């Protein structure tokens with residue numbers, strides 16, 4: 484498949500001045516992105532995750548041309564973003580969950596009109612795209628409302644539409660579901676899924692909500708300290724993170740923590756106990772050993788929580 488986004492040994496170093504006493508300031512450097520290489524094919528929808536300060540926003544800013552890399556090679560649609568930022572702007576869309584690109588005091592539709600002119604979008608294309616977004620993102624009732632009066636979920640849908648009016652081939656989304664309620668999240672996710680399927684828009688998605696990734700992306704890249712730690716299927720993270728499954732056991736009565744070879748008792752609450760064991764092992768031997776030695780009333784199994792897996796993975800690396 485054709486590589487649409489290409490990074491080869493990309494670096495970004497920031498010069499910072501730190502206070503080193505009352506008057507003295509020391510110069511130092513922050514290596515925000517440190518030899519990053521990956522490619523994303525046209526039409527892929529990829530999750531881009533990592534702990535705070537990992538270098539995600541810095542990567543996105545380099546991909547849009549806002550920041551120039553300190554080293555390495557970077558291309559989006561064959562274009563060097565830092566050199567040809569304006570030409571690239573016509574082909575990419577960006578949504579920052581924490582910030583709006585809309586005009587705060589204007590009705591939504593006036594923001595769209597301004598974008599129509601700013602991006603010099605052909606009239607017909609603008610009308611079609613707007614119609615489509617209004618329908619799919621349910622914006623009909625909101626077009627006359629000033630942006631400052633919109634709820635967060637409504638504003639986010641408004642921002643996503645704004646990023647798509649010029650038909651970008653690639654969409655960067657930074658926390659598009661942050662602070663949204665369950666229904667708004669579902670709407671945004673459905674829309675993105677359809678956009679990717681119908682139009683083949685390439686999507687790079689940064690989020691702290693792993694359900695976004697689970698529901699939208701077959702591939703996930705994990706970054707930490709500016710380096711790529713994992714690139715593959717979300718499910719594969721379980722193996723990397725040495726995840727555990729949990730057997731929840733209801734005993735006949737309150738008992739001291741269960742002691743058994745195959746698992747560790749991680750929590751006790753009245754007659755209920757939680758036993759953790761490696762996700763790679765079957766639960767069957769544990770269940771039979773347990774039933775042979777303890778008065779078991781009921782059992783249930785909890786699959787590893789991807790968030791816990793990733794948290795463990797981050798913790799493991801930051802100690803290096």
Ligand SMILES: Nc1ncnc2c1ncn2[C@@H]1O[C@H](COP(=O)(O)OP(=O)(O)OP(=O)(O)O)[C@@H](O)[C@H]1O
Pocket residue numbers: 497498499513514515533534535536537538539540541542
């Ligand atoms: N303009 C800047 N000047 C100096 N340091 C910066 C600048 N921008 C980012 N950094 C530093 O670079 C590192 C990576 O930051 P970045 O914002 O890319 O992380 P992030 O993964 O997007 O984090 P978050 O999830 O918190 O948004 C951090 O240590 C940050 O403090």
